[in-house]
Amino acid sequence: MEITDELIKDTKVAYISMEAALDSNIPTYSGGLGVLSGDTIRSAADLEIPMVAICLCYSSGYFYQLFNEKGEQKEKEIEWSFFYEFDKVExxxxxxxxxxxxxxxxxxxxxxxxxxxxxxxxxxxxxxKGNEPWMLKLTGSLYDSTSRWNRIVQEMILGIGGVRLLNSLGYENIKTYHINEGHGAFSTLELYNNYGKNIEEVREKVAFTTHTPVPAGHDRFDYSLVNKVFEDRYPAKFKELGDQDGKLNMTVLAMNCSRYINAVAQKHGVTTREMFPNYDIDAITNGVHLPFWVSKPIKKIFDRKWPNWKANPSVLSNAIEIDDLELFDAHIENKFNLISYQKGHSWNLLDEELITIGFARRFATYKRAILPFHDLDRLGKICQGEVQFIYAGKAHPKDNAGKDYIKKIFEAGDYLYNNYGVKVVVMENYNVDLAHMLVSGVDVWLNCPERYREASGTSGMKAALNGILNFSVLDGWWIEGFKKNKEAGWAIGKFPEEYSESETLNDWERDANEIYETIENKIIPTYMNHDEWLFKCKNAISLAAFFNTHRMVEEYAKKAYQLVKQKPWKHIG
Structure with a gap:
């Protein structure tokens, strides 16, 4: 479909993101940030938001993940051809x-x-063609970990190159540059030069979303490196705007150059305001693109019952009306599809009859993937003949601690199987296709991060959409989700306001104990009660009426983009 001059002229929003999960065959994403970006763009297209998006084209992708028999992660460069997917900008x-x-x-x-x-x-x-050999691979790998030099250059390409490319293509009526995490903050420098070094005019054009309270999400660069890559082209004003403790902080730069700043869940908003107390920081809770993440069997139910559900997700608040047998049959089909795939990709074959608990996300240590294995014998006795586990996720190539967690899961799985017959499998190369099967095919979705380091999390939203029950620490989106409907799953621990100052927030012993007690006394008994389990599954689906990117993008349109809903959307800034 042609990108017409009229479409270019009418475009009001530029969405800038280091990664975007457009399709599992297009490896321009690594995890949650990229998946959210893809969902945001899909909903923006459905809602006819006048938007253009900027990302990098990674010729080697992130990486293809393999495990050896010890659970050691090995990485391979991805070889893919984008000539058939894309058109070249000449x-x-x-x-x-x-x-x-x-x-x-x-x-x-x-x-x-x-x-x-x-x-x-x-x-x-x-x-x-025409670039020097060392330049050709600068956009080769997502989050290039070769050196800090490579990383800052990639962010220069994204921010400066992105704005410059849009200008060259005639996108002259953009009212909002939406910087999706700090990686794109150098776009403000290009705007600064375009607007006659008027920082107030830059601020009027920029909205910024921060996605994590974890330090790794806030890139910092030594000024010696900044001076090296920019030479004399980095203004003193921008050193002032981005400085934090003598280093360039990309999040601080983006916030100081924005008219609107937001976090991605209500609790994350509180945490971010504590981290950056001198800024006015709003919160827009994340969502997921429902048509993209709904499984085919569940979609058939929605299509029959609510033909307009894609355009009007709020009808899913009536999910309690879904027929029990239809929902049961749909879930069994999804579960069989997942386990059939798993049996072709693992030596330890899962059992369709057992409660299947799923855990799939990046193997960053703060996500505590190994928490359920804190007391292996107790877990084995509880789960014997009742419960099995399926894991998936990637550790960053330089995250040795995250890689060590994967090895520990392999070791725990061997012990549990040898002593109790409890199966724990870890699937290789977690990607969008595998995620589709996992969030619809398990019975319970486990999330047990350290409090309060989970900005939002969206995998649990995808699970809920497909009738899967969440079992999660009350952090990120699940604080809001569990408050909305306590029948949609189970909580690990208390709400933030219920902890006293003297309590340890992340006590592994206490949290592991709660996991064991909940599995034994709540999850297993409820699963045995067919009607009660399906009742909870329908309550889980009802959460999708709110936790979707259509609602989220409409909030961005109003608050961040200053658009009024009409055909076409009208800018009112």
Whole structure:
């Protein structure tokens, strides 16, 4: 579908993100941030938001994950061809890296909404004829961990190159540049130069979303490195705007250059305001793109019962009306699909008859993937003949502690199987396709991060949409979800306001004990009561009426983009 001059002229929002999960065959994402970006763009297309998106085109993707028999993660570069997926932007732009002129081109991908509305996504690449050999691979790997130099250069390409490319293509009427996490903050520098070094004019054009309270999510660069890559092109004003403790903090730079700042869940908003007390920080709770994440068997139920549910997700608040037998049959189909896939990819074959608890996300240590194995004998006795576990996720190639967690899960699985017959499997190469099967095919979705380091989390929303019960620490979105409907799953621990100052927030012994007690005294007995379990599953589905990206994007349109809903959307800033 052609990107017309009229579409370009009408575009009011530029969405800038380091990663975006457009399709599992397009490896331009690593985890939750990229998946959320993809869902945001899909909902924006459905809602006909006048948006264009910028990302990088990673010729080697993130990485393909393999395990050996000890559970040691091995990484392979992904080999893929984007020539058939994308159209080439013919005329590259130029930008300076150190004292060299580098060309940046892009591949064009289109996301088409339910009504046919198109959102163009330009994926930037330095693999351009005329560039020096060392330049060609600068956009090769997502979150290139080769060096800090590579990382800051990628962020220069995303921010500076992204804005410059849009200008070259005629996107002259953009009212909001939405920086999705600090990686894109250098876009403000390009805007600063475009607007005659008027920082107030830059602020009027920028909205910023921060996605994590974890330090790794807030890139910091030594000024010696900044001076090296920019030479004399980094203004003193921007050193002032981005400085935190003598380093360039990309989150601080983005916040100081934005008219609107938000966190991604209500509790995350509280946490972020504590981290950055001198800023006005709003909160828009994340969601998921329901048509993309709903399984086929569940979709059939929705289509029959509520033909307009895709355009009007609020009807899912009536999920209690779903027929028990239809829901049971749909879930069994999903569960069999997952376990059939698992049996072809693992030596330890899961049992369709057992309660299947799923855990799938990045293996960052704060997510505490190994918490359920704190007392292996107690877990084995409780789960024997009743419960099995399926894990998936990637550790960053340089995160040795995260890799060690994967090995510990393998070791725990061997012990539990050898002593109690309890199966624990870890699936290789977690991606969007595997995520679809997991969030619809398990029975219970486990999430047990350290409090309060989970900004939002969206995998549990996808599970709830498919009638899967959440079993989670009260952090991120689940604080809101569990408050809305306590029949939608189980909580690990208390609500934030219920902890006293003297209590340890992340006591592994206490939290593991609560996991064991809940599995033994609540999850297993409820599963044995067919009617009660299905009642809870329907309550889980009802959460999707709120936790969806249609609602989320409409909030962004009003608060961050200053758009009024009409055909077409009208900018009122």
């Amino acid at each position: 005329k590259p732009i130029e930008m300076m890296i150190e004292n060299k002129t580098m060309k940046v081109s892009a591949w064009l991908y289109r996301v088409i909404g339910q009504s046919g509305h198109v959102i163009p996504i330009y994926l930037l690449t330095t693999d351009v």
